[in-house]
Amino acid sequence: MEDKRYCRKCLLKDFDEEQYRSLIKKELDWMDTEMRAPDDIYARRLRICGDCEKLNQGTCAACGCYVELRAAARKASCPHKKW
Numbered sequence: 001m002e003d004k005r006y007c008r009k010c011l012l013k014d015f016d017e018e019q020y021r022s023l024i025k026k027e028l029d030w031m032d033t034e035m036r037a038p039d040d041i042y043a044r045r046l047r048i049c050g051d052c053e054k055l056n057q058g059t060c061a062a063c064g065c066y067v068e069l070r071a072a073a074r075k076a077s078c079p080h081k082k083w
């Protein structure tokens with residue numbers, strides 16, 4: 001399988017949906033397990049983000065982060081204290 005590299009300065013508009021998913025998955029795979037939130041907490045956080053009015057195409061309008069990456073970090077928190 002080809003190991004594609006991505007430029008950190010690329011814009012989302014330059015990614016197709018599959019590339020975007022692949023990039024997020026790759027970032028999650030790279031995250032150190034000690035830094036990661038447990039699976040049940042991660043799932044709960046994403047459910048909350050999924051119902052939040054700030055969610056916009058995978059990013060949080062309050063902080064600009066990719067919610068799937070923010071929620072995966074053990075010590076992260078929601079900027080609106082929803083989780």
Ligand code: SF4
Pocket residue numbers: 048049052053054055059060061062063067077078079080081082083
């Ligand atoms: S991180 Fe907080 S404010 Fe942002 S989308 Fe998730 S729940 Fe909403």
